Amino acid sequence: MKAAVVWKAGEPMTIENVTIEKPKSREVLVRTAYAGICHSDLHFADGTYPHPMPYIPGHEASGIVEAVGDEVTHVKPGDHVVGCLSVFCGHCSQCVTGHPSLCESPDPKLPAGVARRMSLNGEVIHQSSNLSAFAEQMLIHEHALVKIDKDLPLDRAALVGCGVLTGVGAVIHAAKVVPGSTVAVIGCGGVGLSVISGAVLAGAGRIIAIDRLDSKLELAKQLGATDVFNATDVDPVNDIIELTKGGVHYSFEALGLKQTADQAFRMLRMGGTATLLGMFKPGNKLEFEGSLFIKDRKIQGSSMGSNQFRVDIPNLLNFYRQGRLKLDHLISDRIELEQVNEGFKNLYGGAPVRQIIDFHTGV
Structure with missing residues (x-):
C-alpha cells in the first residue's frame, strides 16, 4: 500500500x-x-x-x-x-x-x-x-x-473522528454548556469551529468567536457565532467582559498557547469554566491570577472532547443529516x-x- x-x-x-x-x-x-x-x-x-x-x-x-x-x-x-x-x-x-x-x-x-x-x-x-x-x-x-450508515458522505464523516468530536464533545461532555449561557471560543480552526457548532447544539444564548484571521471569523459567523473579535492587535478580554456585562459563562481555548489560556480564564464571569483544548508544548507551564479563583471560576482540560465515540459519532452524523450540525x-x-x-x-x-x-x- x-x-x-x-x-x-x-x-x-x-x-x-x-x-x-x-x-x-x-x-x-x-x-x-x-x-x-x-x-x-x-x-x-x-x-x-x-x-x-x-x-x-x-x-x-x-x-x-x-x-x-x-x-x-x-x-x-x-x-x-x-x-x-x-x-x-x-x-x-x-x-x-x-x-x-x-x-x-x-x-x-x-x-x-x-x-x-x-x-x-x-x-x-x-x-x-x-x-x-x-x-x-x-x-x-x-x-x-x-x-x-452507508448513506453518509465519507469525507464529512472523517472530520467527525477528531476535530468535530473534540470540539462538540468539549461543549457537551466536559463543560456541559447550558441553554441560554454565554460562550467564548479562542481559535477558530477545526476544533474551535466545532466548539461553536457544539454551543449552537447546546442552545447557548451568545457565542463569541476570537481569532486573528477575518476569513475564519466569517466562517465562525456562518456556523453560528453571534459576535466576533479579531485579536491581531488587541487583548480581547476587557472588550468581552464589557460586551457580556461581567464575562462569559464558558470559554474554550483551542490553540495551545500560554497567552490564550490566560485570556480564556480572565474573560470568565463569576462561576465560569474555562476548558483548554489546545495541545501545549511539553514542559510548558501555565500561570493564572489566584484571586480570580475566589468566586468559583474553574479551569479544566478535556481529552478528545471527553468522548464516548461509539455513541457520539453516529449522533453527530445524524445531526449533520438533519441539518443541525454544519x-x-x-x-x-x-x-x-x-x-x-x-x-x-x-x-x-x-x-x-x-x-x-x-x-x-x-x-
Whole structure:
C-alpha cells in the first residue's frame, strides 16, 4: 500500500510502498477513504511531541472495512467506518464508569512503538495514534472504529473522528454548556469551529468567536457565532467582559498557547469554566491570577472532547443529516496523498480549517 512516512522530525515525508499485515484477533483492515490533516499531526511530525521513527501519521479518517480478524463483532467487510484515536478496552475503571476516552488499559491501545503491523524492506514502520491514516489501508483494533450508515458522505464523516468530536464533545461532555449561557471560543480552526457548532447544539444564548484571521471569523459567523473579535492587535478580554456585562459563562481555548489560556480564564464571569483544548508544548507551564479563583471560576482540560465515540459519532452524523450540525464549511481543500507535505506547510500559515486527503475510493 502507498503511505506517507516520517523518517526524521522536521523533514519532509516520503511516499513509500509499505507492507501491511493481515488482521489478527480483534483487528480490522480498512481501506482508507479520506484522512484529515490536523495540527496534532504537525506537532508530532516536527518533533514537538516525540514519536518513534519511522512512522505513518494521521488520526482522523473514514474508510470501508476490507477484512476482519478472529473475534471481531462490531464490523464486517463492506461496512463504512470512522476511526478514533481514543481506543477503549471496555473493562477498566474509566471505561465502566463512562469515561472511555480516558481508558487506562494497554490491551487495545498499543503505546507508540509497540505495534508491529507495518514494515518496509523488513524494517518496522511504526503506527501513530493506533491508526496511521495517511495510508491507503489501516490495520487497527476494532475498538478504534465505529460503524456508520452507508448513506453518509465519507469525507464529512472523517472530520467527525477528531476535530468535530473534540470540539462538540468539549461543549457537551466536559463543560456541559447550558441553554441560554454565554460562550467564548479562542481559535477558530477545526476544533474551535466545532466548539461553536457544539454551543449552537447546546442552545447557548451568545457565542463569541476570537481569532486573528477575518476569513475564519466569517466562517465562525456562518456556523453560528453571534459576535466576533479579531485579536491581531488587541487583548480581547476587557472588550468581552464589557460586551457580556461581567464575562462569559464558558470559554474554550483551542490553540495551545500560554497567552490564550490566560485570556480564556480572565474573560470568565463569576462561576465560569474555562476548558483548554489546545495541545501545549511539553514542559510548558501555565500561570493564572489566584484571586480570580475566589468566586468559583474553574479551569479544566478535556481529552478528545471527553468522548464516548461509539455513541457520539453516529449522533453527530445524524445531526449533520438533519441539518443541525454544519460540516461542509470545514473542508478547506482536498488533496492527494502525494501532496501531504504541501498540506503540512499550509498549516503554518493558519488559514486552512481542514485539508483532507482523498484516497479515491469512488464512494
